[in-house]
Amino acid sequence: MSILIDILLAIIMVYLAIQCLLTPRLIQSVFLFFAFGLGLALAWVRLGAIDVAITEAAIAAGFLGVLFLDALKSFAPKVSVKQDNLEDIYKLPRRNIKSLILPRVILVLGLALFLFIALEAVWMIPDGGGLTASAEALLPQSGVEHPVTAVLLNFRAYDTWLEIGVILLGLLGVFVAGGIKLYKKPGASKPDPMLRQVILFVTPVLFLFGAFLLYIGKTGPGGAFQAAVLWGAIGILLHLGGKPIFAMIPRWLFHLILTMGLGFFLVLGFLLIADGRTLFEYPPAYAGLLILIIETLGAISIAAALTAIYANLNQMEEETNEVEPTT
Amino acid sequence: MIWFISILLPLLAAILALLSPAVRRVAGLLFVSATLPALWLGLSEVTGVTVQWFILETHFFLDTPRRIILLLTAILWAAAGLFAASYLKNDARQKEFFFYFGAAMAGNFGLLISGDVASFYTFFALMTFASYGLVIHVRTPFARRAASIYLVMAIIGELFLITALYLAVQSSGSMVLAGIPPALAEAPNGQFIFLLGLIGFGVKVGAIPLYFWLPLAHPAAPAPASAVLSGAMIKAGLVGWMHLAPVGLVEWSSLSLLMVSLGFASALGAAIFGLTQVDPKTNLAYSSISQMGVMTVMLGIGLYGGIPAALLLPAVALYAFNHGTAKALLFMGTALPAKVGGSWRILMWAGLGIGVLAIAGGPLTGGLWTKYLVKTFLGETSLPGAQTFLLLLTLSAITTTLLLSRFLHLLSRIEAPAGNKAPSFLLPWILLLFAGGWWTMSPALLPAELMNHITKEKGIMAFFWNLITNWGALWPITIGAVVMVFTLKFAFLNRWPTEKPLLPAGDFIHVILMAGDPVAKGLQKGLDLLQSFMKTLHGPEKLFYRILDENRTIKVSGSAESSLRRWEIFGISFFIFFMTMFFFLR
Amino acid sequence: METYQIYSLTSAILFIIGIGGIFMARHFIKKIIATVIMGGGVFLSFVSFAQRDAITFADPVPHALVITGIVVAVASAALALALARRIYQLTGEETFTNDK
Amino acid sequence: MIHLPSSPFPALLVGLPILMATLSLFFRPGGKAAVGLMGSILTAGLALIAFVEVTQRGTVIHILGGWEPPLGILLRMDSLAAVFIGMTAIVGVFISLYAWGYFRAQETSAEGLPLFWPLWLFLWAGLNGLFLSNDLFNLFVTIEVIGISAVSLAVLTGKTPALFAGLRYLLAAITGSMAYLFGVSLLYGSTGTLDLGLLGEVLEPGPTTSFSLLVITLGLMIKMAGFPFHFWLPPAHSSAPAPVSALLSALVVKGAFYILLRLWMEVFGVSLTYAAGQLIGLAGAIAVIWGSWQALIQTSFKLIVAHSSVAQLGYLLMVFPLLILAPGVSADSADWLSPAWTAGIYQVIAHAFAKASFFLSAGLIIMALGHDRIESLRDLVGNMRITALAIGIAGVSLIGLPPSGGFMAKWMLLKGIFLSGQWWWAPVVLMGSLLTAGYVFMLLRLAFAPAREMNTFRPVPKSLEIIALMLALGSFLIVFPADSLIQFLESSGVFGSGIESIIEGGVYGND
Structure with missing residues (x-):
């Protein structure tokens, strides 16, 4: 069934x-x-x-x-x-549209062959066993009880750290690609009274739910990214509701919020190296606490980055026209 | 360390001369002192060294033939350096000249003392490309054309010889030059590799049919540069052949015959061509081709087997030594008649006369010796047709004499300045002339073994006397001189061209064209291409340009590239690559 | 047939739909959506193997990898979107057709 | 693996540039540049110290978080990684210095330009991370870091062609990395490990392994612009600002090549066959000819240089067929392995220096002329002597004339080719050199030719010209330590074992 x-x-x-x-x-x-x-x-x-x-x-x-x-x-x-x-x-002239058909037929044939081979590869896959057993064995030392959180923030914290970097990088990329003025604060959309009321109502709920997800991440499904999106949703909603949050705070604060997840993670790592450990090798006694701090800061940073990405993309058309289009 | 110094000093001199005007004022001394380490190497008995730490092991190595050539090279560069310093005193592009001069010098020394393929090739290329700067120096249309042809031929040559060297290294399994001849003797494709090298170095040597750049390029350069081009650098190709040729180890009859006959063709043909020329330097350039032909013959004999390398190669080197010093003397001499006046002219004519005699094989000169050496080896080899070749050798002596008499004749037509005048560059010329003490004594450079072989243990002095009185060796030169005198004196004189050469200088291609219309038409396209090389300052890329100018080519390849940029095509190539590769994997 | 197998086969199909979409879709937005679908296929295959290797709980490593991967993919997609919108804004082009 | 000496350097090499990039965000444009430049210099210094550390102690590792593979991630810095990191450091610091002057001399119209610094430092961190990483998934994250920052850098000018090129580049890059990740997923499913070392030990041949090998290889080939997937490279590299083009061409594409080399050497030995190697070599050979030919017919300087990158990357692919032995050939008799793969490394380094110099020179020419159409290069020698010299020297290295690094690379490649008996690659190498000579001489001829009309060369900062020249000279200087560098590379036991595993694969051949 x-x-x-x-x-x-x-x-x-x-x-x-x-x-x-x-x-x-x-x-x-x-x-x-x-x-x-x-x-x-x-x-x-x-x-x-x-x-x-x-x-x-x-x-x-x-x-x-x-x-x-x-x-x-x-x-x-x-x-x-x-x-x-x-x-x-x-x-395009008609002739060229016709010439598109042949490549597409070939492409579909290629896709079909590729599909068979891929299906065979997936079907015949040997059982590698995975890493469940070793994760389970090391879970008690990780400082958290939920295995996915343990992998994300302890066993493979390096990947996670780089990934927070990638989001920040994505924001920088959006700035560059969108031709957006870096130092111009995103303006507000036209406020809609109805929307505003809804937003004012929803915001605290989202915030609390996000905090819950973040906290629960220690023991069950949930954690930094999920919380981050909810918090990011707050930012987006506020933006839509005529309260662009990053236009309201000083720029340094904005930058601080954006980078603190990545920065704290890294500075902590460097301190651990200075202590004679390796990068992200938390002392077992403090592991749980450190992970909670990292998750919180990381979530705030990611939320800020997502909000900023949305806000900037949303504002793109009004923003620019200062760079002459060249052909 | 001396090995490095002998290469680095010329380079240093080149850079200093480029940078500092103060240094340029003492350029003569600078270049002479830059040749001293090489000179010392040429005179000493050191054999070689391996430098492990320097670029994948660098070897330095000298044996008797190359030591002789190194000595020649060092003497010539020193003399030419001194000569150039005063000859180019007021030249506008003096510093560039010195730069290229020093760089070519470094390359020339380097290729002679290097013992591994990589550094040999590096220095060979350095010399080849640096001398481009020497050829183009005066920047006249003639020089530009000569230089671009030179560059085209040089690049063609480089391609052949790098292929030959790669293959040779592959078959010998090491980079050491000394290991190549035995390896080629063993290798199944040894003949092929040698043939590639024959072509590659043949460009430098000026062998038929690759010579036609030479009568253009050598005269185009300023006199001291022509001297080293024709005296020293041309020998680099010979050295290259000597590195590849498994002399005495093999019996490659066809290659041997090829080399010998090409050699004689050069020796005779070039001399005859040269006779039709009106420029003394072009005359000398043809004489160089002809003399290199004789050296080609000697190496060719070696490939037939029977004569050990230890005997033949020093003899070739001695021939090169004799020819090099004398040719350099004559080339520098072409700058003299217009500048030397009064009683100094006697000295000048005497010097030029000695030079001519030395090349033609006159009495009391090294030339006689070396001709005798060739004769000896021709007599000993079992090569079929050796008798004919002996006859041809004699004939070549006659043509050489004719050619050089013609050279003297052309010089004599140059107006002398009034009064008792001597330019400052007469001094290095005279020094070179005195280094000509070597001409008669040059056989002392030969190893004892070879001396014994030639003199048949009769003692050198007795033999020497015998040689002088040997009519058999002298009659060709006499005949030549007589014919020349008659030519000058009587009927020919009026008709002999002096303004415009009978045949255009150097271009073998012109001869081919005269051979017939069908050939000419076929060649016309290629010739057009060559013409477009010649028109520009830098030639070879013109070939691409020529093809590129075709709009269709650009269009087709451009649209091919942009169709690769289409996403559908990207997808198709993705799948094609995937399928092919998948088929190949396990 | 087990649950994980259904999804791993689906993952291969989604991957191929995505890659085909990248090759054949014309509009920028559709190409970007195709990359996300392709990514979805890849992540699905990770998670299906995690399910297969479950002991007391499903293999946590692929889960963590997929979370990381999704975020990375979203960052790339956002950048692509910014580029596409900017191109449209400047030139009015919404496909690669007229770009040689 | 655990007994190797541990060192903090690998972690610092990734962490430091990201720290400086983050810091630089807090500053206004001038401050960004200052912090960025400082960050570049610090990172380069750190990289060189780390390089020295590896020469002293051999391979060092850093076990992140103290969790050993397969669960955790391990950073490994062996001699190969050290050479790549050192190369990145030297080329990177020169480009940084150049960028400092270049962006200051530019009257900027685009807003994004100050973001060059954080993006470049992120890129650097990504490259270092990639060279150090020993984990398949972590490699994916680093190539994404590289990809996103590279695309952002490429569109820095905000001009339309750059945007088109950037989007094309990004979509191709995403396709490549997703294909790569699909392969990783299948490999993880079939072995339960992501660590390269462990994977090499446990991988069995089979349809799944072949398929993952293929999608990974294809993905990486798209990322390294191997023929026929090079389509995104010329527009992207030629429309970026000069320092960025230099970074993209000199460093970024080498990242994907590095992974490909590592994976083929260390992981995929079991599935590889002689024919597969030949196919990759064929792609490389076509790239050499096609790329050089395309370079010849271009009329703008940056496009010439960009197409030339396609060709030069082709040489890298031509290394692969030499490393895979025909059935029945044993490793002991295969004395060409070492020249062949060191030729690859040398080509990487020589190309990095020469190409960086080319693009930096192109930037200066654009700065002086306002455009880079090659007909306007006439009388370059008279106006920009040093730049012309840099182009000449870098060109010589690109052609492969002695005694440049490019010559070294081609010489060793030819040595490998002849020793292995696969002579059919030799004409390609020579032909490639000839075509390269074609476009380099075309540029030089124009540079020397007298001006037809008065070209107005605006003055450019001399210091920038000297940086370009120094990079060009660098492509020559790398020849001198050749012997010790090769010994250093060969000392890496890790790489040797990779070759062994391929040999095992080759012995069984195509059965």
């Missing part, structure tokens, strides 16, 4: 993925992407990966979906105008 649910879910996911790419309308495509993300999150619940499910739902489907929706704001209307006249979009 349960296997039927899995099969059904798998089929739905594949259908959504294909449909999402094939549908001619961009807005449909984005909504299908939302649905696909939720389907993926469900799949992860089925696979017992609650942490991943929360992260996926929150970041990959939620946050990214919001970004895509926001992007539609600039893309969508013009796309629908151009839909009427296909040839205008491609700006």
Whole structure:
């Protein structure tokens, strides 16, 4: 019985993925992407990966979906105008459109062959055993009780630290790529009274729920990233509600919030090295406490970065036009 | 350490001369002192050293033939350096000249003393490309054209010889030069490798049919540079051959015959071509080709086997020594007649005369010796047709004499300045002339073994006397001189071209063209290409340019590249690569 | 057939849909969505193996890797989105078609 | 693995640049540059100290968090990593100095330019992390750090062509890293470890292993712009600001090559066959010819240099076929292994120096002329003597004339080719050199040619010209310690074992 649910879910996911790419309308495509993300999150619940499910739902489907929706704001209307006249979009003579067919046929054939080989590879995979046993054995020394948190913030803390760096890097990249003035604070959207009320109501709830997720991460599913997204959602909502949070605080504070997760992690690591240990080798007695601090700071930083990414992308069109387009 | 110093000093001199005007004022001394370590190496008995710590092991190595050539090289560079310092005193591009001069000097010394393939090639390339700067120095259209042809040929040569060297290293299994000839003798593709080297170094030597850059490039350079080009640097190719040739170890009859006949073709043909020229320096350049032809013959004999390398190679080196000093003397001499006046002219003509005699093989000169050596070896070899070759050798002596008499004749037409005048660069010329004490005594450089072999243990002095009185060796030069005198005196004189050469200098291609229209038409395209080389300052990339100028080529390859940039094509190539590779894996 | 196998096979299919989308989709946004789908496939395969290797709990290492991976993928996607929007803003182009 | 000496340097090498990058965010543009430059110099100093440490103590490791593999991550700095880190440090510090002057001399219009410094330091940290990493997933994170910062750097000018190129680059990079990650996932599923050393021991041949090897190789080839996946490179590298182009060409693409080399040597020996190596070599050979040819027909300087990168990266791929032995050849008789892979390393270093110098010179030319169309290079020698010299010297190294680093690389590659009997690669190497000579001489000819009309060369800072020249000279100077460098590389036991594992694979051949 349960296997039927899995099969059904798998089929739905594949259908959504294909449909999402094939549908001619961009807005449909984005909504299908939302649905696909939720389907993926469900799949992860089925696979017992609650942490991943929360992260996926929150970041990959939620946050990214919001970004895509926001992007539609600039893309969508013009796309629908151009839909009427296909040839205008491609700006190619007929001959060239025809010449596209052959490569695509070959591509589909290639994809099919590739699919068979990939399926064979996945099907024939030997059982490597995984690392469950060693993780279980070392869990008591890690300072937390939830194994995923232990791996994330202790056993493979280095990856996690770099990943916090990647988010910050992504924000810097958005600044550069979007042509956004670094020192101009993002302005507020037009406040909508209704929205404002909702936001004022929702914000504390989200905050508390985020804090709960963060705290629970020590013993069960939840943790820094999940909390971060919720807190990031607060920032986004506030931004939408006419209260751009980063326009309100001094810049140094903004930078401090952005970097403190990465910075604290790193400074702690350096102190540990100075103490004769290796990077991120926490003293077992303090491990639990240190991990909690790191998670909290990390969550705040990530939330700030996500908010800033959204706010800056959201403001892109109004921001710029100072750099001359060159051809 | 002396090994490094002998290479580094010229380089240092080059850089100093480039940077500091004060140094340029004493450039003559600078260059002479830069040759001293090499000179010492040429005179001493050290054999070699291996430097482990320097770039994958560097070897330095000298044996008798190369020591002789090193000595020659050092003398020539010293004399040319002194000469150049005063000859180019007021030249605008003096510092560039000195820079290239020093760099070429370093390369020349380096390639002679290096004992491994990598450094040999490095220095060979350094010398080749630095002398480009010498050829193009005067920047006249003629010099530019000569320089671009030089560069094209040099690059073609480099390609051949680097392939030959790679293959040789591969078959010998080590970078050491000394190991190559035995390895080639063993290797199944030894003949092929040697043939590649024959072509590669043949460009430098000026062997038929690769010589046509030489009568253009050597005269184009200023007199001291021509002297080292024709006297010393041309021998680098010979040294390269000597490194590859398994003399005395093999019996490669076809290659041997090829070399011998090409050598005689050069020796005779170039001399005859040279006779039609009106520029004394071009004349000398042809004479160089002809003399290098004789040396080619000697090496060719060696490839037939029977004569051990220890006897043949020093003899070749001695020939090179004799020819080098004399040729340098004559090249520098071409700068003299316009500047030397009064009683100094007697000295000048005497010196030039000695030089000519030394090359032609006149009495009391090293030239006679070396001709005799060639004769001896030709007599001993079992090469088929040796008798004909002996005859050809005699004939070449006649043509050489004719050519050089013509050279003297051309010089004599140059107007002398009034009064008792001597330019300051006469001094180094005279010094070189006195270094010419070596010409008669130069056989002393030969190893005792070879001396014994030639003199048949009769004692050197007795033999020496015998040689002088030997009519058999002298009659060609006499005939030559007589013919020349008659030519000058009588009928030919009026018709002999002096303004415009009968045949254009150097271009073997022109001869081919005259051979017939069909060939000419076929070659026209290639010639156009060559023409476009010649038109520019820097030639070889013009070849690409030529192809590139074709709009279609650019269009096609450009659109190919941009189609690779299409995502669909990216996908297709992704899958093709995937499938092919997957098929290959286990 | 077990649960994890269904999902690992699905993961391969999603990966291929994603890669095909990158090659064939025209609009920037769709290409970016395709990369996210491709990533989803990869992460799904990680997690399905974690389920297979479960003892008392599922293998935590792939879970942690996937969380890290998702965040990294989102950061790249956000950057791509910023680029795409900027290009559209400056030129009105929304595909690579007219870029040689 | 545990008995190797431990050292804090590997961790510091990643941590320090990120710390400085983070710090620099707090400052205004001028301060960013100062902190960034200081960070570069400190990182380079640290890298050189670490290099010396490795020469003294041999391979050192750093067990992160004290958790040993397979659960934890281990940073390993062996001689190969040390050489790459040292190269990054030297080239990086020169480019940093150049960037300091370059961005100050520029009247900036784009807002992003001050962000060069944090992005570059992140990139550096990513590169160091990549060279040190011994863990498949951690490698993924580092290539993402590199990828995102590289793309952000490439679009720093904010011009339209740069944006197009950047998006193309980013999408290709994501495709590559996702393909890589899929392979990693399958490998983890089939072995239960991510550590390279352990993986090499337990990996068994089979369809899964082959498939993961393939997607990983393809992903990395996309990232290193191996033919036919080089399409993103020329636009991206040519439209970035000069110091960034130099970084991208000299360092970033080498990261993917490094992983590919490591993985093929140390992990995938079981699945590799002679034919697979030949295929990669073929891709490299085509890249050499095609890239050089494309470089020849370009009319802008930066595009020439960018296409030339494609060709030079092809030489790196040509190392692989030599390292995989034909069936029936034993390791003891295969004396070409060492020249072949050291040729690869030398090519990496020589190309890094020469190409960095080229791009920096291109930046100066753009600064002086306002554009980089090559017809305007006429009389460069008269106006920008030092830059012309730098282009000439770097060009000579690129062609592979002696005694440059490029010559060393090609010489050893040819040695490997002839010794292994795979002579069919030799014409490619020579042909590549010839074509390279074509475009280098084309540039030089123009540089020497007299000006047709008055070109207005604006003055450029002399110090920047000297930096470009020094990098060019660097590509020559690296020849001198060649012997000791090769010995140092060979001393790495880790690498030797990698070759062994390939040999085992080769002995069984294609059965």
